[in-house]
Amino acid sequence: MNKRIDKTGIKIGMWLFLYSEIILFGGLFVLYAAYFYKYPEFFSEGGKELNRVIGTVNTIVLLVSSFTVAASITAIQRKAKKQAVLFLIFSILCGVVFLVNKYFEWGAKFHHDIYPNSETLNSGEVGLNIFFGLYYIITGLHGLHVIIGMILLSISLVFVLAGKVNESRFSMLENSGLYWHLVDLIWIFVFPLFYLVL
Amino acid sequence: MDSQENHHILSYTKLGFILGLLLVLTGITVAVSYVDIGFFNVPLALGIACTKVTFVLLYFMHLKYEGPIVNLSFIGTISFLIIMIGFTFWDVAFR
Amino acid sequence: MIKTESFYDTPAPAGLTGIKAWLFTHDHKRLSLMYMWAILFWFVIAMIFGLLLRTELMSQGKTIMGPEMYNSLFTLHGVIMIFLFVIPAIPAIFGNFFLPIQLGTDDVFFPRLNLFSWYLYMFGGVFALISLFSGDGFPDTGWTFYVPFSVEANSNVSVTVMAAFILGMSSMLTGLNFITTFHRMRDKRMGLMQIPLFTWSLYATAWVQILATPVISITLVLVVVERLFSIGLFDPDKGGDPILYQHLFWMYSHPAVYIMILPGMGVISEIIPVFSRKSIFGYKAIVWSSMAIAVAGSLVWAHHMYTSGMSDVSVFVFSLLTFLVAIPSAVKVFSWIATMHRGSIEMTPPLLLALIFIYLFSIGGLTGLVLGAVGPDIHVHDTHFVVSHFHFVMFGGTGFAFFAALHFWWPKMFGIMYEFKKAYIGAALTGIGFLFHYVPMFILGLQGMPRRYYDYLPKYETGNFLAGFGGYLLCIGILIMFVNLFMSFKKRVPAPPDPWGATTLEWTISSPPPVHNFIEKPRIMEYPYDFSEVARRVEKAEK
Numbered sequence: 001m002n003k004r005i006d007k008t009g010i011k012i013g014m015w016l017f018l019y020s021e022i023i024l025f026g027g028l029f030v031l032y033a034a035y036f037y038k039y040p041e042f043f044s045e046g047g048k049e050l051n052r053v054i055g056t057v058n059t060i061v062l063l064v065s066s067f068t069v070a071a072s073i074t075a076i077q078r079k080a081k082k083q084a085v086l087f088l089i090f091s092i093l094c095g096v097v098f099l100v101n102k103y104f105e106w107g108a109k110f111h112h113d114i115y116p117n118s119e120t121l122n123s124g125e126v127g128l129n130i131f132f133g134l135y136y137i138i139t140g141l142h143g144l145h146v147i148i149g150m151i152l153l154s155i156s157l158v159f160v161l162a163g164k165v166n167e168s169r170f171s172m173l174e175n176s177g178l179y180w181h182l183v184d185l186i187w188i189f190v191f192p193l194f195y196l197v198l
Numbered sequence: 199m200d201s202q203e204n205h206h207i208l209s210y211t212k213l214g215f216i217l218g219l220l221l222v223l224t225g226i227t228v229a230v231s232y233v234d235i236g237f238f239n240v241p242l243a244l245g246i247a248c249t250k251v252t253f254v255l256l257y258f259m260h261l262k263y264e265g266p267i268v269n270l271s272f273i274g275t276i277s278f279l280i281i282m283i284g285f286t287f288w289d290v291a292f293r
Numbered sequence: 294m295i296k297t298e299s300f301y302d303t304p305a306p307a308g309l310t311g312i313k314a315w316l317f318t319h320d321h322k323r324l325s326l327m328y329m330w331a332i333l334f335w336f337v338i339a340m341i342f343g344l345l346l347r348t349e350l351m352s353q354g355k356t357i358m359g360p361e362m363y364n365s366l367f368t369l370h371g372v373i374m375i376f377l378f379v380i381p382a383i384p385a386i387f388g389n390f391f392l393p394i395q396l397g398t399d400d401v402f403f404p405r406l407n408l409f410s411w412y413l414y415m416f417g418g419v420f421a422l423i424s425l426f427s428g429d430g431f432p433d434t435g436w437t438f439y440v441p442f443s444v445e446a447n448s449n450v451s452v453t454v455m456a457a458f459i460l461g462m463s464s465m466l467t468g469l470n471f472i473t474t475f476h477r478m479r480d481k482r483m484g485l486m487q488i489p490l491f492t493w494s495l496y497a498t499a500w501v502q503i504l505a506t507p508v509i510s511i512t513l514v515l516v517v518v519e520r521l522f523s524i525g526l527f528d529p530d531k532g533g534d535p536i537l538y539q540h541l542f543w544m545y546s547h548p549a550v551y552i553m554i555l556p557g558m559g560v561i562s563e564i565i566p567v568f569s570r571k572s573i574f575g576y577k578a579i580v581w582s583s584m585a586i587a588v589a590g591s592l593v594w595a596h597h598m599y600t601s602g603m604s605d606v607s608v609f610v611f612s613l614l615t616f617l618v619a620i621p622s623a624v625k626v627f628s629w630i631a632t633m634h635r636g637s638i639e640m641t642p643p644l645l646l647a648l649i650f651i652y653l654f655s656i657g658g659l660t661g662l663v664l665g666a667v668g669p670d671i672h673v674h675d676t677h678f679v680v681s682h683f684h685f686v687m688f689g690g691t692g693f694a695f696f697a698a699l700h701f702w703w704p705k706m707f708g709i710m711y712e713f714k715k716a717y718i719g720a721a722l723t724g725i726g727f728l729f730h731y732v733p734m735f736i737l738g739l740q741g742m743p744r745r746y747y748d749y750l751p752k753y754e755t756g757n758f759l760a761g762f763g764g765y766l767l768c769i770g771i772l773i774m775f776v777n778l779f780m781s782f783k784k785r786v787p788a789p790p791d792p793w794g795a796t797t798l799e800w801t802i803s804s805p806p807p808v809h810n811f812i813e814k815p816r817i818m819e820y821p822y823d824f825s826e827v828a829r830r831v832e833k834a835e836k
Contacts, residue, residue: 008265009402009477015268016469019275020507026279027511027541031526033283034290034537056228060221063250067217070208070258077207116522126525126532133524133531137515181259188250192243196231267476271500278504278591286540288611289595292604 494559
């Protein structure tokens with residue numbers, strides 16, 4: 001079947017998939033909302049134990065990477081293949097930086113005996129246990145999505161290099177970009193909810 | 199190329215401007231978190247987050263230039279999300 | 294008449310042969326059949342489990358099995374029926390086959406994604422099988438996997454829950470495909486208000502599939518996470534709230550019942566006009582009520598939780614909203630009956646099954662009001678009243694719609710006709726057996742018999758015995774229907790393109806259809822249920 005490629009249709013399909021991801025995280029935000037209502041002081045206390053600087057850096061890193069991903073699409077549309085490639089590489093590196101930061105953050109917490117079912121959390125205030133439980137689940141699931149996003153961007157990068165993604169055919173890049181922006185969107189909420197609720 | 203698939207190209211300047219806005223908002227929300235304004239800290243932080251998210255959606259994700267199917271369904275999704283959280287509060291807030 | 298090459302002879306993509314022409318197919322029609330065999334397999338398995346359960350309950354104390362097996366069996370019965378049969382059946386089989394055709398196009402928007410959805414379904418089924426035979430045995434938590442039991446139990450909860458997760462992904466992707474196809478591949482001359490009602494029902498369902506399924510996905514992930522890491526999100530000792538699990542669980546599982554019933558209602562909306570030789574009454578009302586059911590159905594989940602310990606305010610709010618959901622469903626029942634009124638009724642097996650649907654679904658819906666009202670619900674919650682209610686709507690409703698769809702579209706899908714007489718006998722016996730099986734359960738529930746109980750007080754024995762007897766009748770009826778359908782393969786009575794006198798596009802192409810569906814451009818009618826031409830044809834034939 002020789003069909004013209006329906007870019008709008010592909011985009012609609014991608015948005016539908018994004019909706020499912022939004023609701024997936026939404027379920028976790030339901031839990032956060034309910035427990036924040038129940039344990040406000042402990043969420044505040046827990047937030048103070050998170051590193052605001054790293055959190056802010058991570059936020060900036062993701063925001064910039066969203067910019068570079070969007071810019072790579074502009075570049076491809078303008079037939080500036082080299083720029084597109086550079087923007088994409090930068091975006092993927094931002095993802096690496098984010099994950100490295102996360103690794104150090106989690107590592108530090110583990111070192112202080114703050115992890116699921118740890119002695120400290122089990123014997124301490126239950127509100128704190130819930131705060132950190134949600135912290136690990138939400139940032140963990142988010143981190144998994146960062147990895148998936150990086151994989152999608154990498155595939156797009158390969159396609160751009162190979163010329164398979166070009167100015168007249170860039171749905172793959174566009175949709176990978178949408179996924180990456182979603183990852184950014186989720187973090188924009190995660191950041192204040194965990195780091196700034198003080 | 200299909201004319202109806204005319205793809206709106208966002209210039210680097212415009213994208214950069216949006217990024218600038220996002221970074222400023224981030225700065226504001228971090229700064230405010232160092233100040234204790236009691237009850238308003240959380241709504242303000244969430245409000246700023248919603249604003250940032252709106253900019254990412256409208257410009258980086260191109261939602262401003264999409265058709266009614268995407269726009270309406272996006273609103274529908276967020277509505278469902280609000281119901282998910284909101285209706286749970288009928289329980290949680292009145293125990 | 295030139296015999297058109299059917300999709301059975303033409304693989305897509307071209308060049309594939311043998312089993313590869315099926316396992317790597319992009320053709321929505323082949324995928325539909327692949328789903329059908331798998332889904333029928335799981336249906337039969339789950340039905341046998343159900344029959345075993347009811348046999349056990351026919352007498353007090355141990356009849357054929359011990360309590361642990363009983364608990365695992367009702368969990369299995371629920372998990373398989375819900376995730377492997379009722380939710381996928383009509384969309385995956387009949388939706389896949391007929392949605393593109395009804396829209397006048399040659400396939401779904403993402404054919405390879407469609408193939409992937411099938412593999413996910415099969416993979417989920419395999420996981421379910423693994424969970425049966427591995428580890429510490431199949432869970433006995435009930436298909437609802439309530440915490441704390443699901444988190445603490447030693448059985449194979451994680452594997453089972455992962456099976457459900459994978460099956461959810463299959464469901465979501467099917468919904469994604471249908472919505473995109475609906476919007477982007479419809480014949481250009483077919484406006485929204487010219488789309489057949491079956492396709493509309495699938496569209497409404499698809500939105501629920503996409504938006505609600507992720508909630509169960511994350512809920513199941515949380516069960517596994519809690520089992521592995523003991524965070525305590527639902528554990529009161531650690532600050533958690535078990536009721537929040539129930540909120541998250543029912544946030545999907547209530548909309549899920551609308552995923553189950555909406556396509557069934559779509560089938561009925563197709564069948565009734567055809568065999569009344571009359572245009573459907575209230576086409577627009579049915580379209581709007583389908584969308585309304587999808588929306589309203591997502592507002593009422595906590596009516597499963599009145600006795601859970603949640604706040605009185607939420608009990609009140611959710612009860613009020615539950616009454617609202619009944620309204621769009623009633624609109625449909627009214628429309629179907631009004632369609633038949635002063636129509637020219639022709640009895641056929643699909644019509645008989647559709648009529649039984651209307652009867653059983655109405656009873657199911659009305660008893661839902663009893664449950665939705667808080668006062669009575671306190672009395673019947675978690676009793677056999679609930680079991681009967683949901684079997685009336687899911688089985689009397691969707692189940693019978695599934696049988697009706699099979700009998701309606703069988704000639705189109707396979708190009709052969711089945712025997713009517715045996716179909717009538719099977720359908721009638723199924724209906725009668727159904728009533729014998731489930732009506733006693735309403736009474737038992739009102740009398741206080743709890744659900745999911747292995748044993749019971751002496752006063753419940755008669756009811757349970759009657760129910761068991763009805764269960765056997767029911768299964769024999771279903772057996773007769775299926776054997777009759779399968780015998781049609783032996784006799785091979787060829788079916789014409791339009792054996793019924795119907796008006797939607799699938800009846801304008803050959804039985805079975807060619808691989809790209811339409812050889813010549815489809816004729817889009819101004820109104821999808823215009824029977825004037827059919828009436829003329831019938832008149833001519835009678836002269």
